[in-house]
Amino acid sequence: MAKARELxxxxxxxxxxxxxxxxxxxxxxxxxxxxQDRVEAARPYAERLAEVIGRxxxxxxxxxxxxxxxxxxxxxxxxxxxxxNRGLAGAFNTNLIRQARELLRDLRARGVETELHxxxxxxxxxxxxxxxxMRTGVTDIGDRPTAADAERLVNLLMxxxxxxxxxxxxxxxxxxxxxxxxxxTTLQVLPxxxxxxxxxxxxxxxxxxxxxxxEILGQILPLYVRNSVYRALxxxxxxxxxxxxxxxxxxxxxxxDMLEALTRTYNRVRQAAITQEIAEIVGGAAALE
Amino acid sequence: xxAPSGAAAGALRVSVITPxxxxxxxxxxxxxxxxxxxxxxxxxxxxxxxxxxxxxTLRIKQGASESVFHVxxxxxxxxxxxxxxxxxxxxxx
Numbered sequence: 001m002a003k004a005r006e007l008x009x010x011x012x013x014x015x016x017x018x019x020x021x022x023x024x025x026x027x028x029x030x031x032x033x034x035x036q037d038r039v040e041a042a043r044p045y046a047e048r049l050a051e052v053i054g055r056x057x058x059x060x061x062x063x064x065x066x067x068x069x070x071x072x073x074x075x076x077x078x079x080x081x082x083x084x085n086r087g088l089a090g091a092f093n094t095n096l097i098r099q100a101r102e103l104l105r106d107l108r109a110r111g112v113e114t115e116l117h118x119x120x121x122x123x124x125x126x127x128x129x130x131x132x133x134m135r136t137g138v139t140d141i142g143d144r145p146t147a148a149d150a151e152r153l154v155n156l157l158m159x160x161x162x163x164x165x166x167x168x169x170x171x172x173x174x175x176x177x178x179x180x181x182x183x184x185t186t187l188q189v190l191p192x193x194x195x196x197x198x199x200x201x202x203x204x205x206x207x208x209x210x211x212x213x214x215e216i217l218g219q220i221l222p223l224y225v226r227n228s229v230y231r232a233l234x235x236x237x238x239x240x241x242x243x244x245x246x247x248x249x250x251x252x253x254x255x256x257d258m259l260e261a262l263t264r265t266y267n268r269v270r271q272a273a274i275t276q277e278i279a280e281i282v283g284g285a286a287a288l289e
Numbered sequence: 290x291x292a293p294s295g296a297a298a299g300a301l302r303v304s305v306i307t308p309x310x311x312x313x314x315x316x317x318x319x320x321x322x323x324x325x326x327x328x329x330x331x332x333x334x335x336x337x338x339x340x341x342x343x344x345x346t347l348r349i350k351q352g353a354s355e356s357v358f359h360v361x362x363x364x365x366x367x368x369x370x371x372x373x374x375x376x377x378x379x380x381x382x
Contacts, residue, residue, distance in 0.1 A: 042309065045308050146309065147307070147308040147309055147378075207337045209339050210340035211341065216340075219341050220364060226308075230309075
């Protein structure tokens with residue numbers, strides 16, 4: 001019975017696939033947990049930093065810092081895209097890449113020169129395939145991005161922005177709202193979008209500033225930029241595992257549905273075969289009489 | 290607003306935070322930090338302060354025990370006996 005054997009083979013193959021996707025789901029779940037913890041751990045620093053900048057910054061000071069320079073007509077902008085290094089995460093990487101392409105197209109339509117920087121194997125291989133030139137591409141940022149990784153990515157961009165070679169720097173990453181919601185997001189890192197001043201509470205103690213507000217801001221603004229990139233890295237990793245878990249869960253569920261259908265067909269075919277065999281025997285016996 | 294009045298009772302609340310994690314959180318009697326302009330000692334009742342950090346050793350003293358960190362970059366903030374050290378790098382030593 002060729003049909004039954006074929007079905008049996010397919011059932012086994014789907015079972016194996018389900019075993020793999022289920023394992024991947026579990027691995028992604030545990031990695032997601034750890035990545036999520038890192039997103040949480042990064043929050044206090046970012047909040048404090050934003051708070052302090054909001055407190056120290058005032059409009060008169062703003063024009064003095066190169067990182068806050070607001071070019072009237074941006075001529076050249078950099079786009080830094082973060083993607084996963086791996087696939088099997090549904091549309092996660094595709095969505096990020098699409099967001100970056102739209103941003104590039106937008107900027108070019110406005111007559112802005114663009115340059116592309118990519119971190120993550122998936123983004124890199126996509127744009128390489130497209131024949132798009134990338135100024136930098138890195139793939140060695142793993143599951144546990146460090147502040148040093150962020151520094152490495154953004155320092156060049158900060159220098160070029162300061163020197164005037166770049167007028168804007170955009171970051172495309174996956175914001176981590178929850179494991180199920182990781183929308184691709186564009187963040188303008190330079191010029192620094194200053195956090196809203198912590199006013200309204202009227203609680204503005206007279207700080208002793210050591211050295212002065214000037215120097216403090218001069219030192220802290222780069223920290224803020226680096227920290228934005230660091231957070232984006234951490235959130236992208238968490239988002240990746242969230243997306244992968246969802247994708248693998250769906251795959252496992254689908255495999256289950258398929259197995260059910262296949263098993264049903266297999267049983268029907270098997271039964272049909274038995275029935276036919278009996279009919280043949282009976283027929284054969286009747287013919288002998 | 291109750292900063293100086295309650296100061297006698299409480300201790301300093303200290304947290305040391307890096308971009309990656311909160312490395313220390315607790316109470317202390319005294320904090321000695323490597324500020325941009327030199328070593329800086331903080332006891333309770335200190336006036337609100339914001340200082341840049343240089344590179345060096347941060348000491349957090351609580352009774353006889355002492356926690357020591359190597360820090361570099363970042364800054365330190367003191368308000369109402371709450372000391373927040375935001376270090377770009379901070380490692381327990």
